[in-house]
Amino acid sequence: MEKTLTAEWIREQADRMVPGRVRILDQTLLPEQRVFIETDDLETVWTAIRTLQVRGAPAIGIAAAMGVAAALQRNAADSGAALAEEAGRLADRLATARPTAVNLFWALDRMKKTAADNAGMAPDALKERLAAEAQAIRDEDAACCRAIGEFGAALLQDGDTILTHCNAGGLATSELGTALAPVYVAREQGKTVRVFADETRPLLQGARLTAWELSQAGIDVTLICDNTAAQVMKEGRIRAVLVGADRIAANGDVANKIGTYGVAVLARAHGIPFYVLAPTSTFDPQASDGDAIPIEERSADEVIRGFGRLTAPENVNVYSPAFDVTPAELIAAIVCEKGVLRPDYRESIRNALG
Amino acid sequence: MEKTLTAEWIREQADRMVPGRVRILDQTLLPEQRVFIETDDLETVWTAIRTLQVRGAPAIGIAAAMGVAAALQRNAADSGAALAEEAGRLADRLATARPTAVNLFWALDRMKKTAADNAGMAPDALKERLAAEAQAIRDEDAACCRAIGEFGAALLQDGDTILTHCNAGGLATSELGTALAPVYVAREQGKTVRVFADETRPLLQGARLTAWELSQAGIDVTLICDNTAAQVMKEGRIRAVLVGADRIAANGDVANKIGTYGVAVLARAHGIPFYVLAPTSTFDPQASDGDAIPIEERSADEVIRGFGRLTAPENVNVYSPAFDVTPAELIAAIVCEKGVLRPDYRESIRNALG
Numbered sequence: 001m002e003k004t005l006t007a008e009w010i011r012e013q014a015d016r017m018v019p020g021r022v023r024i025l026d027q028t029l030l031p032e033q034r035v036f037i038e039t040d041d042l043e044t045v046w047t048a049i050r051t052l053q054v055r056g057a058p059a060i061g062i063a064a065a066m067g068v069a070a071a072l073q074r075n076a077a078d079s080g081a082a083l084a085e086e087a088g089r090l091a092d093r094l095a096t097a098r099p100t101a102v103n104l105f106w107a108l109d110r111m112k113k114t115a116a117d118n119a120g121m122a123p124d125a126l127k128e129r130l131a132a133e134a135q136a137i138r139d140e141d142a143a144c145c146r147a148i149g150e151f152g153a154a155l156l157q158d159g160d161t162i163l164t165h166c167n168a169g170g171l172a173t174s175e176l177g178t179a180l181a182p183v184y185v186a187r188e189q190g191k192t193v194r195v196f197a198d199e200t201r202p203l204l205q206g207a208r209l210t211a212w213e214l215s216q217a218g219i220d221v222t223l224i225c226d227n228t229a230a231q232v233m234k235e236g237r238i239r240a241v242l243v244g245a246d247r248i249a250a251n252g253d254v255a256n257k258i259g260t261y262g263v264a265v266l267a268r269a270h271g272i273p274f275y276v277l278a279p280t281s282t283f284d285p286q287a288s289d290g291d292a293i294p295i296e297e298r299s300a301d302e303v304i305r306g307f308g309r310l311t312a313p314e315n316v317n318v319y320s321p322a323f324d325v326t327p328a329e330l331i332a333a334i335v336c337e338k339g340v341l342r343p344d345y346r347e348s349i350r351n352a353l354g
Numbered sequence: 355m356e357k358t359l360t361a362e363w364i365r366e367q368a369d370r371m372v373p374g375r376v377r378i379l380d381q382t383l384l385p386e387q388r389v390f391i392e393t394d395d396l397e398t399v400w401t402a403i404r405t406l407q408v409r410g411a412p413a414i415g416i417a418a419a420m421g422v423a424a425a426l427q428r429n430a431a432d433s434g435a436a437l438a439e440e441a442g443r444l445a446d447r448l449a450t451a452r453p454t455a456v457n458l459f460w461a462l463d464r465m466k467k468t469a470a471d472n473a474g475m476a477p478d479a480l481k482e483r484l485a486a487e488a489q490a491i492r493d494e495d496a497a498c499c500r501a502i503g504e505f506g507a508a509l510l511q512d513g514d515t516i517l518t519h520c521n522a523g524g525l526a527t528s529e530l531g532t533a534l535a536p537v538y539v540a541r542e543q544g545k546t547v548r549v550f551a552d553e554t555r556p557l558l559q560g561a562r563l564t565a566w567e568l569s570q571a572g573i574d575v576t577l578i579c580d581n582t583a584a585q586v587m588k589e590g591r592i593r594a595v596l597v598g599a600d601r602i603a604a605n606g607d608v609a610n611k612i613g614t615y616g617v618a619v620l621a622r623a624h625g626i627p628f629y630v631l632a633p634t635s636t637f638d639p640q641a642s643d644g645d646a647i648p649i650e651e652r653s654a655d656e657v658i659r660g661f662g663r664l665t666a667p668e669n670v671n672v673y674s675p676a677f678d679v680t681p682a683e684l685i686a687a688i689v690c691e692k693g694v695l696r697p698d699y700r701e702s703i704r705n706a707l708g
Contacts, residue, residue: 010675031664031666031667032642032663036465075502083517086559088578105497113650115483136421150568165581196580196673198667199555199657199665200581201553201555201579201580201581202579204665207657207665207666207670208665208666211666211667211670212666212667212670213666215669216671220671221670222671222672222673223658223666223670223671223672223673224657224658224671224673224674225555225556225580225612225613225657225674226555226579226580226581226613227519227552227555227580227581227612227613227616227617228612228613228673228674228675228678229556229613229616230613230615230616230678231616231675231678232673234615234678258579258581258582258585259579259580259581259584260580261584261588261610262581262583262584262585262616262620265584265619265620265682266616266619266620268623269619269623298528303553303561303577303578303579304561304577306661307660307662307663308662308663309386309661309662309663310385310386311553311558311561311562311661312385312553312558312561312565312566312577313385313565313566313569315569316561316566316569316575316576316577317574317575317576317577318576318577318578319550319576319577319578319582319586320578320579320582321582321585324582324584324585324588
């Protein structure tokens with residue numbers, strides 16, 4: 001895999017395996033400060049996931065898998081079976097950090113299964129095996145992002161401008177991102193693709209992360225308030241909408257950052273194709289449709305004092321779901337590492353997973 | 355006109371005539387501080403309009419008219435003609451403060467015309483005449499809001515929940531507001547009407563002003579991020595959308611706070627009626643349609659450091675139009691002090707103005 005400047009830069013930023021430790025770029029401090037959290041403490045990883053120091057469905061899965069592996073390195077269990085049992089406990093604990101992104105459960109289940117399947121090993125060998133599994137989850141994600149980028153880039157033409165919501169870039173994954181991967185790959189292919197980034201209230205991942213990540217990579221990016229997306233579409237500036245996903249139901253309904261559903265409705269009204277880009281680890285065949293996906297509600301404080309000062313009456317009612325569900329019928333295609341899935345999604349998703 | 359607690363409260367907050375001075379509640383400091391600017395200095399009024407210390411199309415018109423009247427009180431002109439000429443200069447200066455809200459020009463033209471028509475008066479008498487004209491603009495606005503509230507309340511039923519964008523309440527006018535007037539009037543009539551308020555980035559007028567104003571008045575209000583409006587509609591919680599206007603073209607196209615157009619598209623997609631509420635002073639028969647309305651662009655700083663800290667890369671491109679235009683075909687009715695206008699708007703608006 002050829003490493004471009006972009007990919008190198010993102011690799012530098014991304015979570016990676018340090019022997020026996022997790023390394024997390026604290027995304028709550030971006031863009032003002034670039035601080036890495038290096039830890040082998042499971043509660044520190046739990047807090048990092050809960051408080052969005054690491055966020056983005058694939059990155060959460062990677063951090064969780066690495067967290068389990070790292071926390072076990074110092075474990076004094078005298079048998080593989082005892083270590084495997086502890087791995088299960090740690091995984092169950094991390095699974096409580098956030099409810100919506102399915103990659104978290106997917107990665108933790110994979111770590112639990114690896115531990116259980118290898119409980120006959122000596123403790124030190126099992127520790128190594130689990131560290132390797134976490135590393136494999138990370139490396140497979142990088143390959144998935146690359147494949148998504150290549151399938152997605154084929155949907156874009158030189159000179160296109162896309163709109164994205166939240167951050168599904170390198171910062172949300174291991175390397176190239178999901179929604180932004182086609183932009184990076186298109187650039188490698190010599191195409192110019194420009195980006196409008198919704199700022200994405202309340203936590204401003206579009207402003208703090210997407211605009212920052214793309215600027216750093218030298219991609220032409222324009223930041224807009226969320227409520228400006230409709231106007232930019234009306235002005236004819238947007239050729240496609242590209243977003244990531246936190247969970248995709250069996251019928252193609254997509255849970256993603258709050259506001260995604262509204263962007264999808266607006267894209268439909270303006271005749272703009274709306275694409276979802278995500279690895280198959282984001283698919284949840286257990287969820288028959290979007291109604292089966294639990295939606296996390298976040299605290300009022302993120303809305304009324306997100307900028308460091310009170311910006312609303314102190315005791316006002318706030319409704320702040322972290323995600324919404326975009327119905328499959330608004331989605332032109334779901335791009336995963338297996339290819340470009342089209343409706344009927346129940347069938348194309350089953351084939352991709354099969 | 356019966357004064358309710360609500361109306362009394364709003365009257366207390368609103369701009370009012372102090373003999374020889376303008377009194378402006380500084381809306382940039384709400385909800386944390388309640389500071390009144392009392393001045394007879396025209397440049398202070400210009401800055402107050404420019405920097406949104408006073409905002410809302412009707413309130414801008416009132417503040418401008420009062421600003422001209424107040425600034426003339428100390429004028430030493432020895433003839434009515436000289437004073438009238440100075441009134442024209444002051445009005446022309448204030449007209450440069452903001453480009454989109456037509457009430458500003460409407461109110462200033464009325465002051466200029468009053469000055470010109472009465473240029474034969476002695477200076478002191480003309481000063482009194484102009485102060486009375488400014489007061490009349492304010493009092494007529496209060497009556498307009500009351501009428502809009504009554505016509506609008508007839509569109510609402512007990513138990514309804516409405517969505518609003520930005521602030522078109524008491525703070526944007528003299529008393530009851532425009533978009534919020536039906537909520538206040540419905541309450542006087544014993545109906546319960548609940549409100550979802552879009553926070554309205556970048557300047558958060560929904561969070562800082564609408565949520566505050568409604569909370570103070572004891573109305574049930576829930577604050578949401580702009581990008582959550584679609585989800586709230588999808589959940590079936592919204593019975594109608596009520597917004598104000600900064601300028602209404604002859605064909606019924608409506609310029610209002612950025613994000614209004616997107617809300618209108620979403621309302622249409624969810625089968626929710628979208629109502630615009632504004633006095634006829636907001637109508638601009640010179641603008642044949644929305645394309646003729648100039649849209650103010652605001653500074654990147656309001657988006658990337660609106661709240662005291664940098665929330666995006668320092669030099670990122672930002673696109674921040676202050677307003678957008680909602681096409682007439684998305685609007686179920688325009689409620690003005692003359693009644694409820696329905697399509698064809700070119701005809702119903704002409705009749706209302708006629």
